[in-house]
Amino acid sequence: MPLSETDIQAIWLTLRLASVTTLLLLVVGTPLAWWLARTRSWLKQPVAAITSLPLVLPPTVLGFYLLILLGPDGPVGSLMQDLGLDTLPFTFPGLVVASMIYSLPFMVQPLQNAFAAIGNRPLEVAATLRASALDRFVTIVVPLARPGFLTGMVLAFAHTVGEFGVVLMIGGNIPGETHVLSVAIYDHVEALAYDNAHLLSAGLLTFSFVVILLLNLLNKRSHPEMFR
Amino acid sequence: MxxxxxxxxxxxxxxxxxxxxxxxxxxxxxxxxxxxxxxxxxxxxxxxxxxxxxxxxxxxxxxxxxxxxxxxxxxxxxxxxxxxxxxxxxxxxxxxxxxxxxGELVLWSPRPGYVDSRGDVLKAGRFNRLAMANPRLAPYGRAARQVMEKLEVWGELRRRLVQGENIAQTFQFVASGNASLGFVALSQVYATGGSGSFWKIPSGLYQPxxxxxxxxxxxxxxxxxxxxxxxxxxxxxxxxxxxxxxxxxxxxxxxxxxxx
Missing domain, CATH: 3.40.190.10 (Periplasmic binding protein-like II)
Structure with a gap:
């Protein structure tokens, strides 16, 4: 049975959402993880707790609050309207914002662990050789933390692909805009179109398995390098 | 034993x-x-x-x-x-x-005086988003689609539609202000005290x-x-x-x- 046009559209949309989310999370998550790994501020634990919240919060709670916060009557939504912008629910940018919050810990925690594992010594040595802060980060931290970056990106991507509850609550099911793969599967099941549901579900299952397998293989290979 | x-x-x-x-x-x-x-x-x-x-x-x-x-x-x-x-x-x-x-279908907005008693607001179309239940899954969604088709506004409004997976979620989209108005169940409007404004859609416009x-x-x-x-x-x-x-x-x- 071939995939329908809306299903193919849903797959592309999902890949686009996961890619954009992962790239933006890399930009936001790297400094946050660096700060969490290095700081001695009393703020560290509260910030770490907030970062990890999406791990334990039911997606419905997240979706419900986002719907209220981002809606035209909510604080964020009314601010956006005052600035002449469209409100975020039911839009692709809205899903990106929601996915970034939802997948934040999956990017930050591997990075934070990788940064913490490097320790002070390599950076101090580089500093005595007059490497600038940026130089030290790019030439020492990034290569040493490579497994962390890899794990964070893959997990953030995969977790966004599997996102469901939040999208369901703020998406509004618009083809090409918010009708993602997990929602498409849900719709098929609800409509008793089990064949279509099987097709997409089996695809997603295979994808998830391959991603995790590849991640494990890559990390296994890159670990020895770290200590060379 | x-x-x-x-x-x-x-x-x-x-x-x-x-x-x-x-x-x-x-x-x-x-x-x-x-x-x-x-x-x-x-x-x-x-x-x-x-x-x-x-x-x-x-x-x-x-x-x-x-x-x-x-x-x-x-x-x-x-x-x-x-x-x-x-x-x-x-x-x-x-x-x-x-x-x-x-099930009784209504066009509802939490804003008083927004929805008129003949549903002309649909044709005037001065709203941002219109919520309905997914017509493939929910009977209320299918009915809403029939109403818009009968009124010949379906093609025009399609792009401004947002769909809830069920009628409860559709109601939430409208109640939270994220959609200006929506097709919901009369029972939901009753359950929240009948606030806002609504048009009870004539039963001839959709299949029961x-x-x-x-x-x-x-x-x-x-x-x-x-x-x-x-x-x-x-x-x-x-x-x-x-x-x-x-x-x-x-x-x-x-x-x-x-x-x-």
């Missing part, structure tokens, strides 16, 4: 579980009908002495659960399709299917939303299930159902094989 004693223990356990089973009825109720079902269950419990356990979910999910052996005695669906399928595949007692409520109930095989021999099944068709229950914003089929017209 002697053989006699074992037999005795087994028999008494069976008797106890039989008694428990016979005194209670478990009903699976479509999400939109949970509050009326609870009100009816309460009245029924007082009158009959039986107890009622209410499980709720979307009609599609409950259907899938029943097909896979979920322990329900009675199924109150949001449509007629799923009860009919259960009857056809033998999961439901044949001939037990009837329409217990008719027949919410049907069936007695499931598990409830076939249960006195409690049978009693509740009869109670649901009685005047007391019908009065409660009407009071909560649903229509009921007129007496004498309760045709079990009503057309789609």
């Amino acid at each position: 002697s053989r006699e004693l074992r037999f005795f223990v087994a028999a008494s356990l069976l008797a106890v579980s039989q008694a428990l089973w016979a005194n209670s009825v478990t009903i699976a109720v479509a999400a939109n009908f949970v509050s009326p079902a609870k009100a009816i269950a309460e009245a029924f419990e007082k009158e009959s002495g039986f107890t009622v356990a209410v499980s709720s979910g979307s009609t599609g999910k409950l259907f899938a659960q029943i097909v896979h052996g979920a322990p329900y005695d009675l199924f109150l669906a949001a449509d007629s399709r799923r009860p009919r399928l259960l009857e056809q595949n033998g999961r439901a007692v044949s001939g037990s299917r009837f329409t217990y409520a008719l 939303i027949q919410q049907q109930a069936v007695l499931l095989q598990r409830g076939k021999e249960s006195a409690a299930a049978g009693a509740f099944w009869r109670y649901l068709q009685g005047d007391e229950a019908r009065k409660l159902i009407r009071g909560m914003g649903y229509g009921v089929v007129m007496e004498g017209l309760r045709d079990n094989n009503a057309p789609e």
Whole structure:
């Protein structure tokens, strides 16, 4: 049975959402993880707790609050309207914002662990050789933390692909805009179109398995390098 | 343990579980009908002495659960399709299917004076987003689509539609202000105190939303299930159902094989 046009559209949309989310999370998550790994501020634990919240919060709670916060009557939504912008629910940018919050810990925690594992010594040595802060980060931290970056990106991507509850609550099911793969599967099941549901579900299952397998293989290979 | 004693223990356990089973009825109720079902269950419990356990979910999910052996005695669906399928595949007692409520569709906005009594707001189109339930999944969504097609605004409004997976989510989109207005159930507007403004859509603009109930095989021999099944068709229950914003089929017209 071939995939329908809306299903193919849903797959592309999902890949686009996961890619954009992962790239933006890399930009936001790297400094946050660096700060969490290095700081001695009393703020560290509260910030770490907030970062990890999406791990334990039911997606419905997240979706419900986002719907209220981002809606035209909510604080964020009314601010956006005052600035002449469209409100975020039911839009692709809205899903990106929601996915970034939802997948934040999956990017930050591997990075934070990788940064913490490097320790002070390599950076101090580089500093005595007059490497600038940026130089030290790019030439020492990034290569040493490579497994962390890899794990964070893959997990953030995969977790966004599997996102469901939040999208369901703020998406509004618009083809090409918010009708993602997990929602498409849900719709098929609800409509008793089990064949279509099987097709997409089996695809997603295979994808998830391959991603995790590849991640494990890559990390296994890159670990020895770290200590060379 | 002697053989006699074992037999005795087994028999008494069976008797106890039989008694428990016979005194209670478990009903699976479509999400939109949970509050009326609870009100009816309460009245029924007082009158009959039986107890009622209410499980709720979307009609599609409950259907899938029943097909896979979920322990329900009675199924109150949001449509007629799923009860009919259960009857056809033998999961439901044949001939037990009837329409217990008719869904009433309204165009609603939480803003007073926003929706006029003829629905002209749809044609004027001065709104950002219009919410409806997914027409593929939800009977209220299918009805909303029929209304827009009849009014010849479907093509024009399509791009501004946002869809909830069910009627409860659709209501939430409108209530939270994320959509200016939406097609929701009259019962939902009643349940929130009838605030805002709404247009009760003439029944000629959409096919009736027949919410049907069936007695499931598990409830076939249960006195409690049978009693509740009869109670649901009685005047007391019908009065409660009407009071909560649903229509009921007129007496004498309760045709079990009503057309789609």
